Amino acid sequence: MNDGSSAVRIHPAGANPSTIDTATGNRGLQIEEKLIFEQDSPGQCGVDLPEPPDLRSRLGGLERQGRIGLPGLSEPQVVRHFTRLSQKNYAIDTGLYPLGSCTMKHNPRLNEKLARLPGLADIHPLQPLSTVPGALELIDTVAHWLKTLTGMPAVALSPAAGAQGELCGIMSIRSALEARGDRRSRVLVPESAHGTNPATAAACGYAVDHVPADATGRVNRGALEAKLGPDVAALMLTNPNTCGLFETEIIEIAAAVHAAGAFFYCDGANFNAIVGRVRPADLGIDCMHLNLHKTFSTPHGGGGPGSGPVVLSAALAPFAPLPWIVRGANGLELREHPDGVARCSFGRLKSYHGQMGMFVRALAYMMSHGADGLRQAAEDAVLNANYLRIRLERELSLSFPGPCMHEILFDDRFLKDTGVTTLDFAKALIDEGYHPMTMYFPLVVHGAMLLEPTESEAKSSLDQFVEAMKALSEAVRSGEVSRFRAAPVATPRRRLDETAAARRPVLRWRPGEDRQAAE
Numbered sequence: 001m002n003d004g005s006s007a008v009r010i011h012p013a014g015a016n017p018s019t020i021d022t023a024t025g026n027r028g029l030q031i032e033e034k035l036i037f038e039q040d041s042p043g044q045c046g047v048d049l050p051e052p053p054d055l056r057s058r059l060g061g062l063e064r065q066g067r068i069g070l071p072g073l074s075e076p077q078v079v080r081h082f083t084r085l086s087q088k089n090y091a092i093d094t095g096l097y098p099l100g101s102c103t104m105k106h107n108p109r110l111n112e113k114l115a116r117l118p119g120l121a122d123i124h125p126l127q128p129l130s131t132v133p134g135a136l137e138l139i140d141t142v143a144h145w146l147k148t149l150t151g152m153p154a155v156a157l158s159p160a161a162g163a164q165g166e167l168c169g170i171m172s173i174r175s176a177l178e179a180r181g182d183r184r185s186r187v188l189v190p191e192s193a194h195g196t197n198p199a200t201a202a203a204c205g206y207a208v209d210h211v212p213a214d215a216t217g218r219v220n221r222g223a224l225e226a227k228l229g230p231d232v233a234a235l236m237l238t239n240p241n242t243c244g245l246f247e248t249e250i251i252e253i254a255a256a257v258h259a260a261g262a263f264f265y266c267d268g269a270n271f272n273a274i275v276g277r278v279r280p281a282d283l284g285i286d287c288m289h290l291n292l293h294k295t296f297s298t299p300h301g302g303g304g305p306g307s308g309p310v311v312l313s314a315a316l317a318p319f320a321p322l323p324w325i326v327r328g329a330n331g332l333e334l335r336e337h338p339d340g341v342a343r344c345s346f347g348r349l350k351s352y353h354g355q356m357g358m359f360v361r362a363l364a365y366m367m368s369h370g371a372d373g374l375r376q377a378a379e380d381a382v383l384n385a386n387y388l389r390i391r392l393e394r395e396l397s398l399s400f401p402g403p404c405m406h407e408i409l410f411d412d413r414f415l416k417d418t419g420v421t422t423l424d425f426a427k428a429l430i431d432e433g434y435h436p437m438t439m440y441f442p443l444v445v446h447g448a449m450l451l452e453p454t455e456s457e458a459k460s461s462l463d464q465f466v467e468a469m470k471a472l473s474e475a476v477r478s479g480e481v482s483r484f485r486a487a488p489v490a491t492p493r494r495r496l497d498e499t500a501a502a503r504r505p506v507l508r509w510r511p512g513e514d515r516q517a518a519e
């Protein structure tokens with residue numbers, strides 16, 4: 001429990017729960033959960049339905065020939081199985097989740113309530129447009145907010161994640177270059193970039209050219225300018241960058257990129273640090289993705305799909321993916337072929353119109369916070385990160401001194417010659433009841449630990465986290481190497497052999513196989 005109000009903590013020392021032998025394998029109320037296939041009792045079913053009458057098959061011999069091997073269980077067995085599995089998860093709803101670059105902030109319940117309103121939840125993308133003017137209005141309102149907050153004139157809402165937003169942006173840039181008969185072959189990407197940046201550029205057929213960082217953790221402007229040339233299609237720059245630092249020379253960088261005839265793509269995954277304080281349009285960017293599941297509090301994974309809208313400059317707007325929402329004489333319309341645009345646009349990015357449920361949640365977040373509330377969220381995210389920085393900078397090794405934005409980058413210099421690695425330290429944090437920080441990313445420092453508390457955390461929660469981190473760094477100093485090597489010991493499963501897990505993954509268990517061997 002990380003809310004600071006409870007003293008319930010599992011200590012690996014003393015009565016080590018992992019050493020208690022019980023008849024069932026259960027430990028306290030932690031139930032040792034068998035695979036659902038191991039719980040199979042053939043023929044058992046949750047519901048009692050009458051045998052279907054003899055029907056004449058219309059499948060022409062393609063019908064199923066035998067059992068498909070679904071396990072037989074009663075409804076309560078299924079409910080317990082999945083409920084127990086869900087309880088083995090760590091989530092933002094159970095505690096601080098300091099995963100840098102991911103902005104694991106609270107997902108307000110108001111968002112969920114609104115997304116479940118039947119008028120929004122039950123509509124279908126193939127419904128006649130005349131029956132869903134409200135949905136179009138909602139999408140257009142989300143677009144309005146995103147354009148206002150970024151200062152950009154256009155937005156493409158369909159991308160389903162940040163990575164797909166990058167793809168959308170670079171495809172728009174490539175279309176714009178091709179439209180002017182300009183074939184360019186290189187995309188510049190700083191060394192600290194998220195892996196999706198070079199992957200996107202390569203997927204679009206560009207050669208990726210890495211730009212080194214300078215001593216302050218920012219992109220080295222001299223090196224960048226030396227790499228610019230008539231064959232450079234774009235620069236992909238993250239701001240604030242993945243070292244948690246604002247790129248202070250971004251305006252000069254934008255000017256240099258434009259002078260070379262290239263486009264400036266900004267990775268806006270870290271927008272949470274600057275919403276309401278900085279308008280990306282004022283920095284000279286041409287195109288930027290936003291992660292609704294980061295900055296705008298929609299759930300990550302599990303709780304719903306991602307959503308990565310892309311804002312575009314006036315020059316790139318004609319190349320945005322189809323369809324467009326356009327205000328016509330009779331209100332909003334969805335246009336597959338807006339006048340003249342079909343020739344420019346690269347077409348559709350995905351089916352339908354984007355992640356509607358995420359638009360509802362993001363709009364609920366924006367409207368319930370208001371412009372001042374969004375700005376305060378950004379300021380509090382930066383404040384929380386700097387609080388952690390100041391409380392931890394003497395315990396760990398801070399990579400770049402001075403104030404940070406929404407996240408703090410440490411490296412493994414404080415672990416030098418101790419026998420403990422960044423991975424060991426992260427695993428020991430699990431025993432302390434925390435999801436680990438981002439490890440070994442960004443690549444510009446050795447053994448990176450990237451911490452992002454977000455604005456959601458109360459001071460008491462940050463203080464408890466600091467105590468856990470301090471206890472671990474003291475344990476490092478007093479040479480408790482074996483404790484780190486063994487961690488985690490308080491979890492249902494111990495440390496995996498990560499090499500074997502990557503090289504020989506066992507993705508399937510079949511009845512009769514030895515499960516231990518499979519693990």
Ligand SMILES: *Cc1c(COP(=O)(O)O)cnc(C)c1O
Nearest residue numbers: 101161162163194196267269306
């Ligand atoms: C999260 C992230 C991405 C990718 O976004 P997804 O929504 O996970 O695809 C790209 N760049 C940075 C800096 C990120 O933090």
